[in-house]
Amino acid sequence: MKYTYSVLEHLASRDSKYLATIINVEGSSYQKEGTSMVFNKDGSSTGLLSGGCLEADLYERIKLQDPSFTSFSTLYDMSSEDDLSWGQGVGCNGTIQVLVERLTDQLKRHFITLSAKLNEGFEVTLIKKLTANYQLVGYRFVCEDGTSFGTLNEITNSESSSLTKEFPFVYFKASQCYYFSQLFSPPPKLLVFGAGPDAIPLVELTSGAGFKVVVCDWRPGFCNEDYFPKAHQLVIGNTKELICQTKPNNHDFVVIMTHHFQKDKELIHQLLPMKVRYLGLLGSLARSQRLLEGVQPPKWVHYPIGLSIQAKDPHEIAISILAELIQVKNRSTKTELMNI
Incomplete structure (x- = not known):
């Protein structure tokens, strides 16, 4: 919980550049869906996606992307103790899908609005739409007070009702896309x-x-x-x-x-x-x-x-x-x- 709020506090800073979020977990892992971290311009970071075993590798993958990228997704397979495919072999017995987004000024403003809603005592759900190959289409913040904001225009009732705390990552065959939901609650x-x-x-x-x-x-x-x-x-x-x-x-x-x-x-x-x-x-x-x-x-x-x-x-x-x-x-x- 403390990581969540420290990441939110850092998102709006001038130095923050990339947001990385676990969007799907299969098997066991150190962290669960919705866990996020922020990378700064100088490579430093706030938050953790693992016990510290993949963050450095993830930043190297970010640096390999086209300088103009807006988002990309990458998969980490940590299920084998002797799997050294990316230099670790941590043996966590699971795979995790990580979505990386560039922190645009617009996205930072939306996270500032999110923080304000949390300070007012409202829960907020962030819904992200992704293509079949995990490319971000858009997102929308849906607030407990009835307001919403973001780049995604609308979300149907059938889509939103399929997302639960236990199943935050769902594929819809009809539209051939994924929806990911992340619940933010006010500090207790x-x-x-x-x-x-x-x-x-x-x-x-x-x-x-x-x-x-x-x-x-x-x-x-x-x-x-x-x-x-x-x-x-x-x-x-x-x-x-x-x-x-x-x-x-x-x-x-x-x-x-x-x-x-x-x-x-x-x-x-x-x-x-x-x-x-x-x-x-x-x-x-x-x-x-x-x-x-x-x-x-x-x-x-x-x-x-x-x-x-x-x-x-x-x-x-x-x-x-x-x-x-x-x-x-x-x-x-x-x-x-x-x-x-």
Whole structure:
């Protein structure tokens, strides 16, 4: 996830020149469809398509293209341990198809618009149309708010409905072309209620993993930039004010770690009706059950918080919480369709 946002941030830069994207995977691979990277004018790059075993070769292939090329596709077969056809023999037991596009000013502007939509909280699906030999025909960004933009004029319902998260690359015999879809989601928001010392490693780790972290507390002496320089936002107030200002929704992740029983209780009672995506309670099982007053909570309430790794100190506890957050974030149903 963090790679995705770092690539997006770099796409609009003056130095960026080529965008490379995995559009199809057969077998196993280090990265999946939709993984992208950017090559700069000087050959440096942002992002990874593999464990670092094919990026240099890909850049050499780019340099062999006609200087005026707009796009090309190349196949990497990494299925054999002793296959040295392109000098590696990595043995990942799969093949990957990579699409390389020149970053034109128009494409950069469209990616800037994409970033703006994500910052507004909307999901955006990028659909690319390719010929039977994997040449790019055009693309269109379709936004959750009903807007769309790009070089591709229209996409039929039958074509868009065939694209899912599990099957993002589909061939249509009637039109003899491929469609590839790539879903971009806003950075997940994590609300951390409680600005004690044990929240510091959690905020550092989760922000580094791509979460948009908001720290909430009633104590300005704790909830400040000196303690939480990586926080996206700091919110100060009583429990009602904190909820009112942060406006939790069903996409948000929430961690309660105030170490104040009554305030934890107030927060839980306000948050339960909001049906957030994840609510984690720091503390023992007995304490959490007391907070819930014997009520059986929904499945999205996690207590004790974090994956069970026998964590002992604040940093280890933060790691266990981050692991659980990632587990929930990446959980999806195989048949879930993209709403495009």
